[in-house]
Amino acid sequence: MGRFIARRLVQAIPTLLGVLVITFLLTRLSPADPVTLAFGGDPTVTAEDKNGLREALGLNEPLYVQFWVWATRVARLDFGSSFFYHRPVLQLLFERVPNSLQLSLLALVLTVVIGVPLGALAAFNRGKAIDHAVRVFSVAGHAIPTFWFGLMFVLVLGVQLRWFPIGSMNAIGKDADVLDRAWHLVGPVFVLAISGIAGLPRILRTEMLEVIAQDYVRTARGKGLGERAVVARHVLRNALIPVVTLFGGILGIFFSGSLIVETVFNWPGLGRLTYEAALSKDYPMLQAAVLIASTLLILSYILRDIAYAWADPRVQFR
Amino acid sequence: MAAGAIVLPVSEARRPSSGFLADAAYRIRRDPPTVAALAVFGVLVLLAVAADLLADHVFRWSFTKQSILDSYSKPSLAEPAFWLGTDQLGRSQIVRLLYAARVSLFIGVFGAVVSLVIGVLAGISAGYFRGWWDDVVVWVVTTLNSIPQLFLLIIVGALFTFPPPIFAIFLGLLGWLGIANLARGQTFALREREYVLAARTIGASPTRVMARHIFPNLAPLMIILAMTDIGNVILAESALSYLGFGIQPPVPSWGNMLTGASQFISRGPWLLYPPGTLIFVTVLCLYLIGDGLRDALDPRLRGQIEAKR
Numbered sequence: 369m370g371r372f373i374a375r376r377l378v379q380a381i382p383t384l385l386g387v388l389v390i391t392f393l394l395t396r397l398s399p400a401d402p403v404t405l406a407f408g409g410d411p412t413v414t415a416e417d418k419n420g421l422r423e424a425l426g427l428n429e430p431l432y433v434q435f436w437v438w439a440t441r442v443a444r445l446d447f448g449s450s451f452f453y454h455r456p457v458l459q460l461l462f463e464r465v466p467n468s469l470q471l472s473l474l475a476l477v478l479t480v481v482i483g484v485p486l487g488a489l490a491a492f493n494r495g496k497a498i499d500h501a502v503r504v505f506s507v508a509g510h511a512i513p514t515f516w517f518g519l520m521f522v523l524v525l526g527v528q529l530r531w532f533p534i535g536s537m538n539a540i541g542k543d544a545d546v547l548d549r550a551w552h553l554v555g556p557v558f559v560l561a562i563s564g565i566a567g568l569p570r571i572l573r574t575e576m577l578e579v580i581a582q583d584y585v586r587t588a589r590g591k592g593l594g595e596r597a598v599v600a601r602h603v604l605r606n607a608l609i610p611v612v613t614l615f616g617g618i619l620g621i622f623f624s625g626s627l628i629v630e631t632v633f634n635w636p637g638l639g640r641l642t643y644e645a646a647l648s649k650d651y652p653m654l655q656a657a658v659l660i661a662s663t664l665l666i667l668s669y670i671l672r673d674i675a676y677a678w679a680d681p682r683v684q685f686r
Numbered sequence: 687m688a689a690g691a692i693v694l695p696v697s698e699a700r701r702p703s704s705g706f707l708a709d710a711a712y713r714i715r716r717d718p719p720t721v722a723a724l725a726v727f728g729v730l731v732l733l734a735v736a737a738d739l740l741a742d743h744v745f746r747w748s749f750t751k752q753s754i755l756d757s758y759s760k761p762s763l764a765e766p767a768f769w770l771g772t773d774q775l776g777r778s779q780i781v782r783l784l785y786a787a788r789v790s791l792f793i794g795v796f797g798a799v800v801s802l803v804i805g806v807l808a809g810i811s812a813g814y815f816r817g818w819w820d821d822v823v824v825w826v827v828t829t830l831n832s833i834p835q836l837f838l839l840i841i842v843g844a845l846f847t848f849p850p851p852i853f854a855i856f857l858g859l860l861g862w863l864g865i866a867n868l869a870r871g872q873t874f875a876l877r878e879r880e881y882v883l884a885a886r887t888i889g890a891s892p893t894r895v896m897a898r899h900i901f902p903n904l905a906p907l908m909i910i911l912a913m914t915d916i917g918n919v920i921l922a923e924s925a926l927s928y929l930g931f932g933i934q935p936p937v938p939s940w941g942n943m944l945t946g947a948s949q950f951i952s953r954g955p956w957l958l959y960p961p962g963t964l965i966f967v968t969v970l971c972l973y974l975i976g977d978g979l980r981d982a983l984d985p986r987l988r989g990q991i992e993a994k995r
Contacts, residue, residue: 527952662837
């Protein structure tokens with residue numbers, strides 16, 4: 369097991385390197401001049417100031433030298449300071465990461481809690497009305513634009529019916545109130561989870577139908593095991609193993625979705641910070657945000673593989 | 687109940703087969719959701735194509751025409767241009783929706799074509815040649831898959847400004863990963879077949895083997911994926927345009943029409959429903975058509991593609 373984890377971590381290195389190269393190239397090839405942006409249109413800045421900063425940032429060096437300098441600084445977790453906030457980028461980002469993780473993990477829980485029963489219902493009522501209803505819900509859940517679904521939630525349940533708050537994490541003066549936080553979480557978590565809730569049942573259904581046809585399920589039934597025990601111990605357990613592999617992809621969708629959901633619901637997380645950094649063309653912040661989001665995603669892929677290997681004894685640790 | 691077994695309807699089992707396309711058309715005609723989706727999508731395409739005609743002759747209101755006095759008019763039947771109300775500048779919502787349909791559909795189709803071409807070329811060549819080229823393709827796919835898509839889109843959108851066609855190509859450049867993965871996997875299996883060996887024995891070049899012997903086997907799968915991909919590109923485009931990094935005003939797109947509408951959410955709530963509904967309906971139709979085509983072109987693929995989304 370230890371060797372398996374070590375192998376997966378080593379395999380992640382070229383991927384991480386690729387992400388570094390892409391992030392670096394995108395920001396360097398952009399037509400916008402980082403030096404002009406860093407001064408933020410200050411009229412008192414002279415050409416000498418600009419050249420001085422250009423020299424200090426190493427922008428006059430050849431591209432590969434710039435990459436090397438930048439990459440070694442990133443390796444020491446030094447992302448520079450934000451053009452906009454004038455504070456170290458990493459500090460700003462790490463203040464926001466927990467808020468985003470809170471959304472994504474709760475959305476994952478909601479996906480499992482709603483998606484697994486729906487998939488099981490569809491599989492056991494194959495070809496009946498419930499099965500068709502789940503199928504329609506699945507396709508519709510994929511086709512609905514997340515940002516518009518969020519806007520509809522805000523408009524109908526927030527502005528018109530006033531059932532839920534329309535933004536931020538807490539009501540003013542209720543920062544430590546757990547119930548108040550939960551009330552604020554309903555909208556963003558539900559909207560973020562919708563694509564997962566739509567996707568999981570379809571795949572679980574396919575897997576379950578495959579397992580139901582296996583010999584060991586027939587044997588279990590044949591030896592007189594009750595239907596409930598057959599489902600819980602044999603069908604669901606085996607059908608859920610491949611579903612674990614989905615979690616990596618679902619988390620990827622959630623990370624992407626958080627950018628939209630956090631913007632719509634005014635949620636102070638990594639996604640909203642990235643959106644604001646993109647609006648103000650805050651290079652260091654953008655680079656760091658993309659790198660951190662990607663690292664989190666790569667880590668979640670590795671965790672998924674470990675969970676998969678752990679849940680399925682047939683998988684060889686290679 | 688044997689799972690995975692394909693049970694053909696009795697009517698179909700009795701019918702004599704009459705060629706690949708005729709069979710497919712026959713199955714589609716007997717699949718009401720797909721027929722409905724095709725009809726709705728066809729109407730949407732027609733409306734988008736006829737946007738100029740409709741604006742000139744039915745609504746008598748161009749998509750840039752502003753009328754500040756009529757800003758935030760509620761939907762009314764009084765004048766055709768105001769059927770769906772007006773926005774903050776007094777522009778006709780319904781006319782702008784028609785032109786936006788043009789932009790969104792064009793970007794969806796064009797982007798999907800780009801990702802299909804790249805995905806098929808990369809996937810088949812990686813699966814066929816294997817070795818170092820396969821490693822490179824897999825590395826690129828894994829790397830791009832490890833960056834949350836919207837983060838990548840937003841960083842590019844913030845640093846570059848593209849006219850719509852370039853924007854479509856750019857969206858296509860990010861959408862080919864799933865297609866390449868699938869094409870690569872299928873090619874692995876196909877390249878071991880006897881007819882591929884036979885073709886190679888009589889001296890067919892790799893290009894010929896890939897184009898004439900492997901690609902035709904993948905084509906139905908790729909057509910199906912293309913449909914879902916158009917939907918995916920439209921979703922990505924609208925999200926990015928909504929955030930302000932995609933199609934830039936004054937060119938209307940369903941996404942950027944919602945940007946203005948959401949800033950004054952209580953002034954003009956009617957502006958919020960139609961663009962989103964149109965995105966939803968369009969993408970839903972494309973997904974349903976993709977599903978229907980899958981069953982019609984190759985019923986064995988059931989379940990294989992579901993895992994892809």
